[in-house]
Amino acid sequence: MNSVYQSPRVLKPTVPLVVVLVLACGAQLMVVLDGLIVNVALPQMQAELGLSASAQQWVVNGYLISFGGLLLLAARATDLIGHRKIFLAGVTVFTLASLAGGLAHDPATLLAARLVQGIGAAALAPSSLSLLTMTHTGEQRTRALSIWSATSGSAGALGLVLGGAITSGLGWRWVLLINVPIGAALWISASASLIPSHNRDRRPLDLPGAVTVTLGAAALTFGISQVGGYGWTSERVIVAVLAAAALLGLFVVAEQRGPAPLVQLSILRRGNILVANVIVAGLGAIMTATLYFLSLYQQRVLGDSPLRTGLALVPMSAVLTLGAITSKSLLPRFGARRLVVAGGLVMAGGLVWLATISAHSDYLPHILGPTLVWAAGASIVTLPCVALATAGVDAEHAGLASGLVNTARQTGGAMGLAALATVASRATAHSRSTESLDRVVHGYSVAMLVAGGIAVLVALVALGPGRTKRWKAVGSDTIADR
CATH class of the missing domain: 1.20.1250.20 (MFS general substrate transporter like domains)
Known part of the structure; x- marks a missing residue:
């Protein structure tokens, strides 16, 4: 198997293909881990920061909502703007958000950091996979994708064990701070290995669609999470549900009328x-x-x-x-x-x-x-x-x-x-x-x-x-x- 890069579009000449595999798997491991690793650390977070029961949910949900809500936009941006730019941007955002979360001294800072982490994860997930498909062909691609998939699968068990070990040995802050050196290594490696990409498509990104669907999902999730403490008829629940309905309605309108819809509803x-x-x-x-x-x-x-x-x-x-x-x-x-x-x-x-x-x-x-x-x-x-x-x-x-x-x-x-x-x-x-x-x-x-x-x-x-x-x-x- 040829160990050096075969296409001039993504990887610099003479750089081994294994570098792309390490970059893609490292990014995917970091993304999947952070969806799970905080679960084991929640009791320590609650004890130190005084997180309410609702806030504990949002340590998990903040990440999932921004990740899931912006994933389609990030995938589209990867195609339009370039794999290198989106990958580096994702690593940067994810790493800085991890640093902010690890240093947080109040619930608001921690929750904001988790939301921003999700944004970085949304950029990393599609761009890491695209790096593999752009640089590997035939049997090489099959092998690389199997390793990438195995990394995603094993991250579940690894996240729980690492979360427990880090929380027990170093404290909850390090389940987030551990991403800082990993992110820095990924950023340096990607900068040194990947060729700057050029815009191949001038079509616009569907920002209205991404914003409305993400905020709509967040509003609905918030409304549901408040029912336990305030009941379905409380003002905050009703306002949140109505806001979610309005935002999701605007999303449908944006997708029907936008020049480059994020989701073609016909599908x-x-x-x-x-x-x-x-x-x-x-x-x-x-x-x-x-x-x-x-x-x-x-x-x-x-x-x-x-x-x-x-x-x-x-x-x-x-x-x-x-x-x-x-x-x-x-x-x-x-x-x-x-x-x-x-x-x-x-x-x-x-x-x-x-x-x-x-x-x-x-x-x-x-x-x-x-x-x-x-x-x-x-x-x-x-x-x-x-x-x-x-x-x-x-x-x-x-x-x-x-x-x-x-x-x-x-x-x-x-x-x-x-x-x-x-x-x-x-x-x-x-x-x-x-x-x-x-x-x-x-x-x-x-x-x-x-x-x-x-x-x-x-x-x-x-x-x-x-x-x-x-x-x-x-x-x-x-x-x-x-």
Whole structure:
């Protein structure tokens, strides 16, 4: 295999291809890690900064919303402005935001830093992948993409363990500050290796669409998160929901009338794409909320250290990774619909089992067992949905279809966490127990039951009538339900 760069458009001559692979994987690892690593550090953040329950959600949600809301815009900007410029801008924003978050001394600064981190992540995710596809061809590309995908998958387990180890050894600030030297190394390497790109397209970016959809999602998530403390009829909830409706309405108008829309709404009329993204959003809600509650439960209720919490969830992350690999061979045999239905029902079973936790639960029967079950279900749902979301899509819309999946995952996670945290808060407030820990655990249990209900809905959506012809996977072989 030729180890030096083959195209003059991206990498400087004589620079080995492995440099691009390291840059892309390093950026992707940093992006995925920061979606998870803070979960284990939340109790320490709360203790030092005095974060409210709502603010704790936004440490996670702020990142997910800005990441998911701006992902499509960043992907478009990568094509129009250039891979090098967007990659360097993403690294810069992400690194500086990590520094600000790590040095924060009040909740507002921390939450603002997480929002800005999400902006940097939105730039890094598509540009890192584009660097690989622009510089690798044939077997080299397949190998590079498999390494990039494995990096994304392993980042889940690594994020939990690193979060626990760093929080236990150095304190919560270093789960953010660790990005500073990594980001600096990526920036220096990219600057030295990548050729400055030239604008190839003068078409405008759809800033109105990106701003309205991101703010709309944020307003809706905020409104949902306030229901637990203030109720549906409170002024702040009503204002937030109305603002979300107005902003999302403006987004639709902007996409219909804009010269270069971020999302061509006609693509959503294809049943397979809409169904797949609804399922992916539900999956994002379940996974984000489950990790959030598990981390709080283990540390606040069971008294586990951050490191022990991270290690306790490693088997679950391993199953998520192994299941995703296995689903690749299961898809041609069973078809997309069967895998999604089976995965949704298995997830539901694991979450109902997880809802049996108490203030004095043992690890093996009440945490390890149910998390392995729901992880097994979740792991076989993703690939069929990605296949479905991109099936039959022409080259012109391939990037949009892929971007919609990632956007659905991130925004679904943010809104799902807000909704399930609200459920937990209301259940805790109405618990009849006299013990505070029992009331808190009751709230977590009810939230897990609702998450199980979402998993059942995932299966029902897949079972919907008239789907058979649409459930096909991308590739040389057509994979349909049997």
